[in-house]
Amino acid sequence: MSTDSSRIPRSPGTAPTGTAGLRVDARHNRDRIVEAAREAFSELGIDVPMAAIARRARVGVATLYRRFPTRESLVTEVFAEQLTECASVVDDALAEPDAWHGFRTLIEKVCAMQALDRGFTEAFLSAFPDALDYERTRVRAEQGLAELVRRAQASGRLRADFAPEDVVLVLMANSGLVAGSARSAPAASRRLVAYLIESFRADRAAPDEPLPPTAPLSLGHLGLPGSGTGRSG
């Protein structure tokens, strides 16, 4: 804000929610907020009240709102790390010599991430149109994904009619499991992914490994809380 020599509150060009130029106590509080939010989102879902996050961080509500004016900005911050991890999973997959194995591992890894963190899935699903970092990372992920699919198909292991959009299909389907069965989500997810992967193989004649075990689901357990709330709304 100043053009003067010292006491520069914030360097120009820094994101307003960034940590630069903050007083040390403020920075400390900000970190605690992010950590508290991470926990809260993971346990209670993305719709947890702001006040609950503030309480967890032992901070006033005003402090929270000062750092993160909207819930969206907080969510973006919290999941930025995991999102870039997601993107790096794509890079890893591309680096693999065996494209099919890379493809397969990618699907499995991302779905496992989704299954482990309720908030992550929800954050993914709420799809902020204007979160810049998200947008950039997303585009990169999409391009990498398309390339990966192309290579896996060229190798003859991935069926030719598989479309890159089908990855989104898988993620959405997987998110349905996560939303529906909180506790058994990881197991259920593994099994679903195994089924799908089998279906994605070009040579479906060859037997795959045995399926992961079934999760203890029944029509009655459909959507009943496994350990969380069971539904978002």
Add this chain to the structure above:
Amino acid sequence: MSTDSSRIPRSPGTAPTGTAGLRVDARHNRDRIVEAAREAFSELGIDVPMAAIARRARVGVATLYRRFPTRESLVTEVFAEQLTECASVVDDALAEPDAWHGFRTLIEKVCAMQALDRGFTEAFLSAFPDALDYERTRVRAEQGLAELVRRAQASGRLRADFAPEDVVLVLMANSGLVAGSARSAPAASRRLVAYLIESFRADRAAPDEPLPPTAPLSLGHLGLPGSGTGRSG
């Protein structure tokens, strides 16, 4: 219904939300409420405010609450028809001479129903533990389902390691699509189901029909409202 001559407000043993013994205007209003609720649930999701339903039905809130003391009772009423339709789909499948074809058609039909009505899926997912009709129908559906799976496996067309719980897996996965992509849900659902069905076949060497076309999805469209709200919370 009655053991007496006249003016009996309500016969004992009749369900409290039933339509019996209501004054004609009241019955009329009740019908309008159910219809309004059906529309509202389908368009806006199951969490639509009670007041909105009342307004749609051109009825006071009190009238709505008098007929349906809880949101759950209203949902139960609204989806009872579709639920029994669901159950009859199981019966149809059991009646088919070709067990595999019955199994396959069942999955496809139920998923299509889910994809068409946002509210239906949500109602299914919220899993009312004490809605009696639901419970009875559910148990019947579960037993029929198990039988169907057994027969389809006996016929050698359904893979032996398929578990009846896997049907729930499919429904949950499908509900993820419906929640995530409102407008393109039917198309997306068809494709997902096609993939899964292929994977469920015992003889995966034989080529299936071509896949249904991809829905226009991208990572960016993940969860963005196709035409509805995109998320329940």
Add this chain to the structure above:
DNA sequence: GGACAAACGGAGAAGGCCGTCCACTTGTCG
């Protein structure tokens, strides 16, 4: 150490939804 801006926390306004209460209207039966 002292001055000052940065940062803080809690109170509370605003808005939304739920579910109830009660004074008024209307269908029904004799």
Add this chain to the structure above:
DNA sequence: CGACAAGTGGACGGCCTTCTCCGTTTGTCC
């Protein structure tokens, strides 16, 4: 037609959430 119970609608209190205002505290720099 007249009486009365059944039925109705809207206002209202309670609760929960979001977000802001403002008096007080605290870190930082000279």
